[in-house]
Amino acid sequence: MTDHRRITPVILSGGSGTRLWPVSRTGRPKQLLSLTHAETMLQLTLGRTAGTERFAAPIIVANTAHADEIEAQVSAIGVGSHLLILEPAARNTAPAIALAAYAAEPEAILLVMPSDHVIADAPAFHAAIDRATGVVEAGWLSTFGIAAVAPEIGYGYIRRGEEIAPGVQRVEQFVEKPDIVTAQTYLDEGCYSWNGGIFLFTAASYIAALEAVAPAMASAAKEAMDKAVRTGSRILPDTMAFGRSPSDSIDYAVMEKAERVAVVPVEMGWSDVGSWDALYELAIKDNHGNSHHGEVLAIDTARCLIRSEGPLVTAIGVSDLIVIATHDAVLIMPRNESQNVKRIVDSLKRDHHVTLDRHVGSSS
Amino acid sequence: MTDHRRITPVILSGGSGTRLWPVSRTGRPKQLLSLTHAETMLQLTLGRTAGTERFAAPIIVANTAHADEIEAQVSAIGVGSHLLILEPAARNTAPAIALAAYAAEPEAILLVMPSDHVIADAPAFHAAIDRATGVVEAGWLSTFGIAAVAPEIGYGYIRRGEEIAPGVQRVEQFVEKPDIVTAQTYLDEGCYSWNGGIFLFTAASYIAALEAVAPAMASAAKEAMDKAVRTGSRILPDTMAFGRSPSDSIDYAVMEKAERVAVVPVEMGWSDVGSWDALYELAIKDNHGNSHHGEVLAIDTARCLIRSEGPLVTAIGVSDLIVIATHDAVLIMPRNESQNVKRIVDSLKRDHHVTLDRHVGSSS
Numbered sequence: 001m002t003d004h005r006r007i008t009p010v011i012l013s014g015g016s017g018t019r020l021w022p023v024s025r026t027g028r029p030k031q032l033l034s035l036t037h038a039e040t041m042l043q044l045t046l047g048r049t050a051g052t053e054r055f056a057a058p059i060i061v062a063n064t065a066h067a068d069e070i071e072a073q074v075s076a077i078g079v080g081s082h083l084l085i086l087e088p089a090a091r092n093t094a095p096a097i098a099l100a101a102y103a104a105e106p107e108a109i110l111l112v113m114p115s116d117h118v119i120a121d122a123p124a125f126h127a128a129i130d131r132a133t134g135v136v137e138a139g140w141l142s143t144f145g146i147a148a149v150a151p152e153i154g155y156g157y158i159r160r161g162e163e164i165a166p167g168v169q170r171v172e173q174f175v176e177k178p179d180i181v182t183a184q185t186y187l188d189e190g191c192y193s194w195n196g197g198i199f200l201f202t203a204a205s206y207i208a209a210l211e212a213v214a215p216a217m218a219s220a221a222k223e224a225m226d227k228a229v230r231t232g233s234r235i236l237p238d239t240m241a242f243g244r245s246p247s248d249s250i251d252y253a254v255m256e257k258a259e260r261v262a263v264v265p266v267e268m269g270w271s272d273v274g275s276w277d278a279l280y281e282l283a284i285k286d287n288h289g290n291s292h293h294g295e296v297l298a299i300d301t302a303r304c305l306i307r308s309e310g311p312l313v314t315a316i317g318v319s320d321l322i323v324i325a326t327h328d329a330v331l332i333m334p335r336n337e338s339q340n341v342k343r344i345v346d347s348l349k350r351d352h353h354v355t356l357d358r359h360v361g362s363s364s
Numbered sequence: 365m366t367d368h369r370r371i372t373p374v375i376l377s378g379g380s381g382t383r384l385w386p387v388s389r390t391g392r393p394k395q396l397l398s399l400t401h402a403e404t405m406l407q408l409t410l411g412r413t414a415g416t417e418r419f420a421a422p423i424i425v426a427n428t429a430h431a432d433e434i435e436a437q438v439s440a441i442g443v444g445s446h447l448l449i450l451e452p453a454a455r456n457t458a459p460a461i462a463l464a465a466y467a468a469e470p471e472a473i474l475l476v477m478p479s480d481h482v483i484a485d486a487p488a489f490h491a492a493i494d495r496a497t498g499v500v501e502a503g504w505l506s507t508f509g510i511a512a513v514a515p516e517i518g519y520g521y522i523r524r525g526e527e528i529a530p531g532v533q534r535v536e537q538f539v540e541k542p543d544i545v546t547a548q549t550y551l552d553e554g555c556y557s558w559n560g561g562i563f564l565f566t567a568a569s570y571i572a573a574l575e576a577v578a579p580a581m582a583s584a585a586k587e588a589m590d591k592a593v594r595t596g597s598r599i600l601p602d603t604m605a606f607g608r609s610p611s612d613s614i615d616y617a618v619m620e621k622a623e624r625v626a627v628v629p630v631e632m633g634w635s636d637v638g639s640w641d642a643l644y645e646l647a648i649k650d651n652h653g654n655s656h657h658g659e660v661l662a663i664d665t666a667r668c669l670i671r672s673e674g675p676l677v678t679a680i681g682v683s684d685l686i687v688i689a690t691h692d693a694v695l696i697m698p699r700n701e702s703q704n705v706k707r708i709v710d711s712l713k714r715d716h717h718v719t720l721d722r723h724v725g726s727s728s
Contacts, residue, residue: 022678299707311675311689314386314712315696316704321682325675325694332679332687332696340680343663348678 005137006056007129007200008108009049010100013042013062013070013115014087018345019275019338022329023309031115032069035273036282041116042070043077048122049111050079057081059103060115061096064088067234081233088224088239093197094253095245098210098221099237106204109136112250114197118282120269128266131167132200140164140260141201141209143171145193147267151183154274154339156195156251158263171261174251193265195251196272200264209258217253220245276322276331276338280305294325303335369501370420371493371564372472373413374464376457377406377426377434377479382709383639383702386693387673395479396433399637400646405480406434407441412486413475414443418493421445423467424479425460428452431598445597452588452603457561458617459609462574462585463601470568473500476614478561482646484633492630495531496564504528504626505565505573507535507619509557511631515547518638518703520559520615522627535625538615557629559615560636564628573622581617584609640686640695640702644669658689667699 016029024030031042039047042060049055058079062070064086074082085099097112104110111129119125125144132142145158154177161172174195178186186192210218220241227238246253255261273279283291283305290301294308302319310327322338324331333340380393388394395406403411406424413419422443426434428450438446449463461476468474475493483489489508496506509522518541525536538559542550550556565573574582584605591602610617619625635642647655647669654665658672666683674691686702688695697704 022676297708297711299704299711308694311691312386312693312712313696314693314708316708317698317701318685318696321696323694323696327675329676329678330672330687330689330694332677332682332685334681337681340663344661344678344680347661347663 005107005109007049007054007111007133008056008104009046009058010097010110010112011042011045011058011060011115012093012096012112013060013066014090014093014096015114015116016063017116017274019341020273020279021341021345022324022326022331023307027065029066029116030273032066032073035279036118039077040073041118041273043073045113045115045117046074046079047077048113048119048125050077054126055111056108057083059083059085059100059110061085061087061100063090064236071233083235084233085235085237088237088242091242091245091247093250094210094214094248095217095221095242097199097206097250098218098245099225099235099242101203101206101210102222102225103235104203106202106207108203109133110199110201110203110206112199112201114272116273117196117198118269118271118273120271121267124266124268128167128264128268129200131165132262132264135165135168135262136200136202136205139202139205140262141205141255141258142168142199142262142264143255144196144198144200145169145263145265146196146270147265148187148192148194151180151187152194153177153180153183155272157183157186157192158195160191160193160263160265164262168262168264171255171263174256193263194270196270197251199250199255206254209254213257214246214248214253217245217248276305276324276333276341277336278338280322280335305335369471369473371413371418371475371497372420372468373410373422374461374474374476375406375409375422375424375479376460376476377424377430378451378454378457378460379478379480380427381480381638383705384637384643385705385709386688386690386695387671391429393430393480394637396430396437399643400482403441404437405482405637407437409477409479409481410438410443411441412477412483412489414441418490419475420472421447423447423449423464423474425449425451425464427454428600435597447599448597449599449601452601452606455606455609455611456617457614458574458578458612459581459585459606461563461570461614462582462609463589463599463606465567465570465574466586466589467599468567470566470571472567473497474563474565474567474570476563476565478636480637481560481562482633482635482637484635485631488630488632492531492628492632493564495529496626496628499529499532499626500564500566500569503566503569504624505569505619505622506532506563506626506628508560508562508564509533509627509629510560510634511629512551512556512558515544515551516558517541517544517547519636521547521550521556522559524555524557524627524629528626532626532628535619535627538620557627558634560634561615563614563619570618573618577621578610578612578617581609581612640669640688640697640705641700642702644686644699669699 159173161170224237224242289303297314299316306323308325523537525534588601588606653667661678663680672689
């Protein structure tokens, strides 16, 4: 390993997905939950780059509503110094990362990570970071290409091109979430990786790319940070300025348009834990394929995921079911159909069947 | 209809079954719940003999712990005068009925009914009562023989003998709950009815039979009533005296041993609502065979019974399931297996997995 600059983790905690409803809500998004371990997804993400000289203090970009909870979680795992940038409005990932880039020194290397993914093999992740660092220091924007192991239709794909450094390839093309037939051809061709939304670049490279391809976004983020108020570890970017930023993802706004974009293929036990089925796959199971969590009494069950955060959940004689219970809502569906949670949440929102704040959460 | 004496309903509310767990608990037994209608099972039972000159004020025999709730339910449906006999101890049905018999005039005709059964066709029930009244006035103990429509193994059966009055037959034999093969032969033979636990006799006939076949029970109940304390409509039999009574059911202690026992066959839409499956059978269903009750959102479900008394219950893509939710417990099982509730409840009690008072209820 060459003597590289320290890397600043930039952790994006802005999401408020409902794919893990009823446990995840707007006010209690996935990254703040304990799903795979006693630690929350955010804490696991922080832990992945903590305790080594290789990484500097992290920058967390988050929704203002979650500030107290985030600081409590950060402090609970003993991560001392950090910056918490509180987005005045939701503008998707490209502007959020811009805030972090303007907060950092220009030459800082930023490791941008979602706050709610699983990476089982941290050493493999660190090795991939090491592989990318050289080209990143040379000005490239790098992404990590997750080894595709199934014809997934829920992810974007990256077509890998020529090798530009050992274990680093030029991105030939970012492609949208495919249909199942296309996904299978990507898998068969062998030169596609999943886009896991993890990036490595210097602050200066990102800002330069943003200024080139999305100047309105760059100037809004810059002004918001120039006028930001800092209180302790919290940074509050200017609301008016940031509000003027267009809203877009880093993939669409920057990566697909920038010159010199690299991908580092990596196999690291990655999962976005994007559904209850995904959590079932990750979970430790008993001899009958059951994963139960919380106050659960299951008799003669097979291949079930049963989680309770509140009531006693009893099940007898059922198989291949997902049952998720909280103090105010219970979800029951077959395994391998957990994408349908979206239909439940949409229906609740549409029909105002229940108080959204209570059962789903409302967008802020 | 001949000019018969008025009939005193005797409603037995002592049960504390858990076959409808988690909704029914020791402290909130089935008869006090609204299961098939807005009215509770007790209220429906009272309503079956209310508002007609044919019936006198009812006598309710109940557990002391339920006294206030019972009086609230009685009053809510406008049943005015009644007697509430509060059992000092649980001694099964024969002594409980004896308390009511001693509270009544000897010549009173008592219509003894469980408080938690469904009788959909009240006119058919009333007609059966009319058919029985003659032999009852002549000193017979009469039971009602529910038309057997399936080889049920959960009920006792009555083998009907010679006709002793129009629509009234001598009981040839009471038989225990059969196995499925025996139940099928009973059904095929056509001379068996289900024993629904509904009886008609004069107070004097019952007491005479009890004195003949179970004298210790008769004397304990008599002494308990001689020393009873009456407060308003409540009668508190003497605890010491009643405590000395043997414990037994009217079937075993009296009906199987007494002379001159009659059965009135009747088809009246009877159900003991003895399981969640039984409730499903009784319920009004949508076009997909679903019966949902409470705050339930079901999408693409078929032939499901889903009831919530607390949390929002959402189900998508499941079929032939029973889901019962209360504020502190959720039960999930396939349809047609609801006898397994007993295994759940036994497991909870045995393993002290949870606080029994909270989740199951403890015997008093």
